[in-house]
Amino acid sequence: MKHKKTYSEYETEALGYELGLLLKDEPKVVILLDGELGSGKTTFTKGLARALGITQVVNSPTFTILKKYVTKDHHHRVLYHLDLYRLDGLNDDFDLEEYIDGLGMVVIEWPFKVEALLPKDYLLVKIEKLSDNERNFVMTCVGIPCKRAVQYI
Secondary structure (H helix, E strand, O other): OEEEEEOOHHHHHHHHHHHHHHHOOOOEEEEEEEEOOOOOHHHHHHHHHHHHOOOOOOOOOOOOOEEEEEOOOOOOOEEEEEEOOOOOOHHHOOOHHHHHOOOEEEEEEOHHHHHHHOOOOEEEEEEEEOOOOOEEEEEEEEOOOOHHHHHHO
16 A cells, blocks of 8 residues: 655646556556545546557546547557446446456546446555645555556555
């Protein structure tokens, strides 16, 4: 378990970038983002995407539920960004297992709406909003792929 604090939106994105650099060569990693509305989940994801080499604008998929980003370089890294806030449970899952169990980096906001579908290996990032700018991050690795990243971040 690793604790980190950020004091601005820039630092929150930079923390995501730092973590993304440590995880970018993993064939598959699932990152669960747990935090209240406005806590910085999408800002953190922007940093992850930048670390992978994604140049597209990353924004919240609240209304579309899923956005897929692919790098334009020869690595063809993939980021699946899911926001499950609007789901009412597994009845709306639209084959979520396909993304959760697939290759690439999978970032899931509001993951506990589909707890039964979550993989056995994941990185849980809990984000606590302390003030308008200050955030507390608690990162817990469950399984193999993220152990090194949590150790070095």
